[in-house]
């Protein structure tokens with residue numbers, strides 16, 4: 001580790017002043033002051049655990065949606081809601097509240113209390129996990145702040161992640177509320193906002209963990225840097241479109257491949273029958289699924305070209321490996337998407353498609369951060385020079 005190495009160097013005679021410069025430069029890179037170096041690993045371990053919990057949360061959220069459980073709790077009580085119904089009377093009350101919403105009347109009329117309990121437990125577990133993540137983030141964060149561990153830059157970043165997490169709780173309720181009065185399921189716009197915000201927080205944490213390593217930017221041609229960022233942006237677009245497909249149940253309606261609605265490219269009249277035309281991009285099940293396919297193909301093509309480019313330009317080994325892994329997992333994900341579609345979206349395949357989406361995002365963040373997120377080589381050399389000169 002860079003900080004440990006510089007601490008060892010500091011023990012040599014006559015290097016105190018130069019090494020103080022190294023310490024402060026390394027601290028700038030990791031965001032943790034050099035005298036707090038032992039906390040470096042602790043902060044990283046904490047953030048990695050939060051990222052893992054968010055990944056689990058996204059999957060539980062997916063299972064909640066796929067089992068149509070998301071509207072089973074019709075109120076939002078951030079604190080007291082942590083307790084599930086404990087007596088028969090409380091269960092009956094919760095069930096009666098569910099019976100008042102259109103989803104029960106139109107889709108689940110006659111459901112038994114035991115069936116209600118199943119959908120209740122999915123939604124309750126999803127919300128409970130949200131609370132657990134909130135606490136697992138907030139308590140160590142406050143402790144790190146109290147110990148003065150994060151430098152100003154890292155502190156700002158951690159507050160931002162905290163703010164986005166709090167917003168996510170509110171977005172979750174905003175999404176549920178959209179399905180309580182007129183509709184029988186939640187709005188696909190809100191579902192997509194909820195999923196993308198979760199994955200944005202996840203990506204922000206993964207990026208921060210990578211930055212904390214303090215490694216300098218990998219040397220690579222600027223085209224590789226541009227395509228690594230393009231891949232990350234395309235991935236986010238694709239996650240958004242995937243959530244729209246899921247929210248509209250579009251995978252259950254159009255489930256042929258490579259054809260869709262009778263052709264490789266559906267007719268413009270059917271792709272754009274709603275007015276104004278742009279509504280089709282978000283509302284029309286055919287258009288939304290077609291977009292998800294096209295962006296999927298674009299992602300596969302860009303990832304493969306990026307990997308070939310990295311290998312041919314003899315970029316650093318980590319860059320080539322990162323590009324190859326990303327291309328392989330994107331291809332796996334596209335294949336899984338097709339299989340999920342052809343099988344009419346069974347729970348196991350749909351969840352696997354969601355899990356691999358998180359893997360794609362993680363690898364895309366790794367690659368963009370490796371190539372475009374770190375300080376340039378020159379900055380790294382500025383840190384290293386005093387040691388090598390005096391060696």
Ligand code: HEM
Pocket residue numbers: 062065066195235238239240241242243245246247249250251252257292293296297299300330333334335336337338340341345350353354357360
């Ligand atoms: C290549 C990159 C791809 C990525 C990153 C991706 C990502 C996603 C995501 C995040 C979802 C939302 C899951 C949820 O909210 O539960 C989704 C849904 C879906 N995707 Fe993809 N997808 C990709 C490619 C494809 C392809 C090529 C197809 C088929 C041609 C496909 C078919 C589907 C279907 C049918 C759903 C709806 C599943 C459901 O209702 O649970 N995907 N995708």
